[in-house]
Amino acid sequence: MTAALVVFALTYVAVAAGRFPLLSVDRPAAALLGAVLMVAARVLTPAQAGAAVNGDTLGLLLGMMILTAYLGEAGFFRWASWRVIRAAGTPRTLLWGLVFTAGGLSALLVNDTVCLMMTPLVLRIIDDAELPPIPYLLAVAFGSNAGSVATLTGNPQNMIIGTLSGISYARFAAALVAPAAASLVLVAAILHAIFRRHLPRRALATALPEPELDRRLLAKALAALGIALGGFLLGFALSWTSLFAGALCMAVAGRAPREALQRVDWPLLVFFAGLFVVVAGVGEAGVAGRMYDAVAPALGRTAERQALVFGAFSVAASQVVSNVPFVILAGHWIPRLADPRLLWLATALSATLAGNLTVVGSVANIIVLELAGSRGRIGFWRFFRIGAAVTAATLVAGLGLLLLERRLGLL
Known part of the structure; x- marks a missing residue:
């Protein structure tokens, strides 16, 4: 148990910090190193480590990344952003338009990629129209985070929740579309x-x-995306449906697939694979069980209380170790709770909206502000004050709607 706990702690410290002192490792490298150490320390056998990697999550993410890459090559994101900018009559309507465009696209595609594609054009309009950059940059980042709550393909942590929980795409969307829409309005x-x-x-x-x-x-790319969404709604396996649509798009695109494959975030896939092994190690050694026993008394016994308390815990934990590592670890705890389906949905909602709390709360925030360069400079505490207002309001509304849906028997 000691070896598993040490490897787990070192890995999560490196993930939280983004680096590790004296070592040239980033988050993906830290996760991979942690996975290797779990095997080297004999916490897991090589076979157990291989079995711990959730291929369904990696397949779903890979397929959606390929589809998104082809949409980007076709110029879809630039064109969609241009249409919003052209339709906006005033700077104020532009702010609302960017929130809903980023959120709507992120409900269908991975939010990080949406931010990557939208931000350059938004920066150009900010410069041309001589507008203050921060409101519009935050509109893209916050909107993409809030909108991605709606579906299993909206962000990486939702994909993990979909594969670990077994909740179907349609049922997940039916539960979280309303909280996501309310969150966009509030943002x-x-x-x-x-x-x-x-x-x-x-x-x-x-x-x-x-x-x-x-x-x-x-x-062709939109047709492939439509096939994927149709398969999701019909209940076909998320990963293989996504991979089928991505492979089909590569086959009919009429250009070399290498360009699209180079746009895939391979380090993110390595990051996920390594974390699955690390968390499996703490589960095998009994560490995850002891961690659950420590927090269980605060959760209470009713499903509603557990959803609220665990939701708040998700927000805090997501700031410390990021939402993806937390969600993977939570997979060892949620099945023990009163209503696992409700808790999975509440965790998806809370861990995603938690990304709006701090600058480093989500990858989407970092992408937008880094692409903006000097125009995206915003102090940590200024971001926190704005993010706290957004996060608090959207969490209260989102969890409130989710619990109302449960009371009405809609979940």
């Missing part, structure tokens, strides 16, 4: 209220040209 309203003095009432002036769009490739 836009709170940002509008906070930055209203910085958002001029004048007409939005910009001469942004229409981005080039590869219509043939876009049609």
